[in-house]
Amino acid sequence: MGGVVRIGVRGGKVTGxxxxxxxxxxxxxxxxxxxxxxxxxxxDPEVWSGGRPLHRAAVFGSPEVVTELARRVADVDALENGTTALWEAVLSDRPDNARALVAAGADPWRPLIGxxxxxxxxxxxPTPDLxxxxxxxxxxxxxxxxxxxxGRRLVAALGSIHYExxxxxxxxxxxxxxxxRRLEATPAGGEELEERLEDPYAYELDECLQVVGVTTVPGxxxxxxxxxxxxxxxxxLTRLSSGTVCYGLYANPKSGNQGSIVRNGGVEGWDLHPGGGPDLDDTPEEVLTSYLYRYNAVAYSCAFAGxxxxDARAIVGPPDMWVELPQRDYWEH
Known part of the structure; x- marks a missing residue:
């Protein structure tokens, strides 16, 4: 990563x-x-590429580096995007770095997001006695x-799965x-389906886009x-959500996880980022959910819907049933 060039004036000349x-x-x-x-x-212990070096070290560094930077900054609890370095260490499961920050004077009990x-x-x-x-x-x-x-149970139950x-x-x-029934889907089967399931990427997406798996799970x-x-x-999503709520996820290989919330046929959220960290305007409940399911978009999506x-069978298959969706314009709500 490159550093930021800071511009100053010295002796009447602009310097970088x-x-x-x-x-x-x-x-x-x-x-x-x-x-x-x-x-x-x-x-500069206060500036790195538009952010703060101590925040970067809290997430990616060692306790020794955190201690070195903490003793050189003006405020160990300085904010970057509304959070302290200690918050970032906790969010990133870096307990040793968190302890180093507290030893340097960081305040664990300062209210921040939500x-x-x-x-x-x-x-x-994972370290409640931190x-x-x-x-x-x-x-x-x-x-x-x-x-x-x-949260701990669900993440463990899903395990490490490939869902890109x-x-x-x-x-x-x-x-x-x-x-x-709500999707008005019909059972799919036969030799053609088996061939598609064997290697779905051998087909154009449009050729097998109508085929989905459906599985009953607790909740x-x-x-x-x-x-x-x-x-x-x-x-x-709108057809499925009548009288209830559903969370949609597409783990886009090109642009990352894309989430959506649809409740009783109405879209409440679109182009969301499940599995990311808490946002500054999150409610207390949203902060906790984002923390519990950070880096795990599938678990977040399941948890949102209760x-x-x-296990991961409903995600990776085989589902209870493969069905074919009727031909429609599904980009219309």
Missing amino acids: RDDGWAGVGWEGWKDHDGIRRRLDQGA GWSPGRLSLAG FAVPEGERGLSEAERTAAQE GTGLACVAGIDAEEGI GCVVTQPWGYAPSMPGV LRLT
Whole structure:
């Protein structure tokens, strides 16, 4: 990553000064000797490529680098995009870096996004004993503890699956049979389907876009297409969501995860980014959900709809039933 060139005026002449971080890649933030040498040579401890070096080190660096930078900055709790370096360390599951920041004076209990502090957020994560909870500081509510337990269970149940290129519709409160009825889909089968399933990428997407899998799961059903976006099309989601809510996901190989929320036939959210970190305007509930399912768009999508999958079969197959959608313009709501 290149550094930002800062422009100043000296002796009546415009001069360009690099912030000193040019060429530092993600792995470079673990190199204590290299980072210290740059700092000693004048690298700016407050600026890196438009952000803050301490935030980068909190996520990608070593505790030694975090400690080195923390003692050189003016404020160890300075904000970047509304969060502190300690928040980023907690969000990224870097407990050693979090401890180094607290040792340098960072405040674990400073409220940030949605009223959550780094310390309180850590109570819902894999290291709930990361910080001692001071007297008077509230912990998790019963509902938040339950959500955290379910988050860990669901992520473990899905395991490590390859879902790039997959389309999903996670639907609350209806089973596969009702989902098929709402879509007016018909059973698919025979030799042609078997050939397509054997190697779907041997076909043009339009040739097998109408074929989706539908599976009943605890809490509702999942419509899946491991090779395409069909389940996430608006016309599919609006039909499925009558009287309920569904979350659509397309794991676009070109542009990343694309999410959508459709409730009772109405689109509430589009071009969302499930599995990313919390946004500044998130509610407390949204912050917790984003934390629990960070880096896991499939688990996030299932959890949003209240689905409690016990394994990944509904996502990767084989589904309860393969069906064929009728020919329609599914880009119309």
